[in-house]
Amino acid sequence: MREAPSTARPSAHKATRGHVSFVGAGPGDASLLTVRAAELLAQADIVITELPEQAALVTNGAEIIDGGVGEDGETLTHAARARLVVKYAKTGSHVVRLIAGDPFTYATAPEEAAACSKAGIGFEIVPGISSVSAVPAYAGVPLTNRTHREYSVVSVGDASINWSEHAGQDTLVLLSAVARIGEVAAGLVAAGRSAETPVAMTRVGTTTEQTTVVSTLADIATDAKAAGMTAPAITVVGQVVTMREALSWFETKPLYGWxxxxxxxxxxxxxxxxxxxxxxxxxxxxxxISVEPPRNPQQMDKAVRGLVEGRYEWIAFTSVNAVKAVREKFEEYGLDARAFSGLKIAAVGDKTAEAIATWGIRADLVPSGEQSARGLLEDWPPYDDLLDPINRVFLPRADIATETLVAGLVDLGWEVDDVTAYRTVRAAxxxxxxxxxxxxxxxxxxxxxxxxxxxxxxxxxxxxxxxxxxxxxxxxxxxxxxxxxxxxxxxxxxxxxxxxxxxxxxxxxxxxxxxxxxxxxxxxxxxxxxxxxxxx
Missing domain, CATH: 3.40.50.10090 (Rossmann fold)
Incomplete structure (x- = not known):
């Protein structure tokens, strides 16, 4: 039964509000993202970040907006950045606001999230790993141990700080202290800390450019200057620094900084x-090397037609590029892995076999020893006219490949269609x-x-x-x-x-x-x- 038409007037369409995910991007090492952060980055329409290096985290083609500098080239204020986030969210997009470290720890996310709330835009907070804890950990400096169970965090910058409040033996984590480290050290000593108190200053922590200077309150200003320490850096003051000698794990890697x-x-x-x-x-x-199509594609066309028609007993892949070349030719003809039905497949090594496996098929022959043409020949069965209905092998390969495999297969009684599947030319x-x-x-x-x-x-x-x-x-x-x-x-x-x-x-x-x-x-x-x- 057909419904009677409604007499009510349709309501005006309301534009869909976007959504903002404030995502902690970690202190520097891109692999320190949380699983949730990676999920949201994969779903993002727009990513706003003020750190250019974070753009490498965006791999889904989302639009990347510079959240550090405005159209006029001026550095954006907290308020201006909040307006930028709201502006893009109002387009109905899923906006990921990437923030170094943790969004709610010494970051601007609270102000920006408040702006979203005021504008009626939904948002979520995805915690990240703060540089406060991550950088000392990468430097091999624990913030607490069984003897020292408390730590305080002080953001130095241009602030006026009463150092007498930090005269005890607890660990002290200093942010933005590089430019004033001499003044800070003197203030702590004057407040009662020993001049021999250990200090560790780590710049660009969690990256392969990380550098750590270990000193004392008496000498840190001189040592930091001699080492060329610059911001960003995290400074740890306290006896926990002495544990670095045993716990330094990152800067002692065998190829560290290479x-x-x-x-x-x-x-x-x-x-x-x-x-x-x-x-x-x-x-x-x-x-x-640049990989390019063969100058004469007809040879590959003929071989692929022969493959479909059952001309071959074997196909031998000697490189990942050969697998790719045949796959592209299959796609051109509208073929898929079913074209390999009844065909034996050989791969020169594990990497080539893995490339074949992405097709959903498994190589019948991979060298048990040396992964090379020579190794493939050692395991290749000789032609047997009673067991093998066809004596022909399809060998798609590079134009500069050696004749080792072809000659060896011929010696084993096989006929080989040696086909140039791709050319290798010197890159620019x-x-x-x-x-x-x-x-x-x-x-x-x-x-x-x-x-x-x-x-x-x-x-x-x-x-x-x-x-x-x-x-x-x-x-x-x-x-x-x-x-x-x-x-x-x-x-x-x-x-x-x-x-x-x-x-x-x-x-x-x-x-x-x-x-x-x-x-x-x-x-x-x-x-x-x-x-x-x-x-x-």
């Missing part, structure tokens, strides 16, 4: 970058500052993952400085490096970027121990120039 050049793309280096970060290093990717040179850093030793290490990365990096950017540690993934890569006049310092035991990273970390740990055993300060390769030169 700047490592990785001649690969960011996409290829994601897992490697994470592993290096775990060792305390910062990786910088410089692509040396990196920016001038990067080239200069490579030549002058600003990088502490370079990780070469193939012979071509050696040749191409030297070709587009020049030879690494003699002080730079050279790490190679295998003997062939090491030989190429030596042919280019480079001294190889680290060699992976097996051809894996993870194993190479581990080997470099072991080298860094041994190097650090040697400095300590000699009673010398631990320096990075970029800080210490060796007297010997690399081969000419």
């Amino acid at each position: 700047r490592i050049l990785v001649p690969r793309t960011k996409e290829q280096s994601a897992s490697l970058a994470a592993r290096l970060r775990g060792f305390g290093a910062l990786s910088e990717e410089v692509p040396t 040179p990196p920016p001038a500052p990067t080239r200069e850093a490579i030549k002058t030793g600003k990088f502490d290490a370079v990780m070469f993952t193939s012979s071509s990365t050696v040749r191409n990096l030297v070709g587009i950017a020049g030879k690494p400085h003699t002080s730079t540690i050279i790490a190679c993934i295998g003997p062939a890569t090491a030989k190429t490096a030596e042919e280019h006049g480079l001294r190889v310092d680290v060699l992976a035991e097996s051809p894996s970027v993870e194993v190479l990273a581990d080997a470099l970390a072991e080298f860094g740990a041994a190097r650090r121990l040697a400095f300590l055993d000699a009673g010398e300060p631990v320096t990075k390769p970029s800080q210490k120039r060796p007297s010997t030169r690399r081969k000419a």
Whole structure:
């Protein structure tokens, strides 16, 4: 039964109000986000932050708004920033307001959230890790222990502070104290604290640029100046600082503070970058190879048609790029993993097998030993005309691949369609500052993952400085490096970027121990120039 039409007039449509999530972004290390923070960032329409480095946390394509500077170039006041948040929320967007540290600890979120409340805009607060606790923890300085159970936090800045209120033995955490540290130390001593009270000042804490100076109230001003300490820094005063010698865990990592050049793309280096970060290093990717389609695509078209028609018994993938090239061709033809039905699939190594697995299929053959064309051949079965209905192998690969695999398969009785699936060409040179850093030793290490990365990096950017540690993934890569006049310092035991990273970390740990055993300060390769030169 049809309803009678309503005689009531429709109400005017009310614009949907947005929502604001005040999210603590942590004190510096991007991995210190909470799970909830990561969820909200993935859902955000607009992200407002006054710290440019926080933009790297936004990976969903959300619009990023500078919350530090207005359109006229002037620094935004708390009130102006609150108006900015309300303005974007009124568009109906989900606004994530990223705030360093914790939103409700020495931050502007209370004022901005109050503005949202006044405007009738819903909001939520996602606590973050405050620099008050995180930075001392990364410096190996506990704020309390069994003897000292209380601590106070004082924001110094331009404030006038009665230091007699902090004359006891409790731990004292000082914020914004770098510029006035001499005055602060003198005030604490005058109030009754011992001039020998330990002090630890840590700048840019939780990042790989973190630096800590350990001193006393009597000497902290002089020592901080000598070390070039600048804001932002957290200063801890108290006996708990003496525990740093045993508890320093971050600044003692084997590759702490090292700047490592990785001649690969960011996409290829994601897992490697994470592993290096775990060792305390910062990786910088410089692509040396550009992957492009083959000049003659008809060869791939014919091979893919043959695959669908059942022309092949095997398909052999020798790289992740080969998997990607075939997948792109499948998408072009509207095919999916079902096209592999009845086909045996080989992968040259675990990484290539993982790329195949993203298709929802599993490789039938992965080398049990060396992950290379040679290792693949050692496990490849010979052609048997009774067991194998078809004697042909589809081999999609790079235009510069060696003939080892083709020749070996032919020797085993197989016919091979050796198809150029993609071309590898030398990438464009990196920016001038990067080239200069490579030549002058600003990088502490370079990780070469193939012979071509050696040749191409030297070709587009020049030879690494003699002080730079050279790490190679295998003997062939090491030989190429030596042919280019480079001294190889680290060699992976097996051809894996993870194993190479581990080997470099072991080298860094041994190097650090040697400095300590000699009673010398631990320096990075970029800080210490060796007297010997690399081969000419």
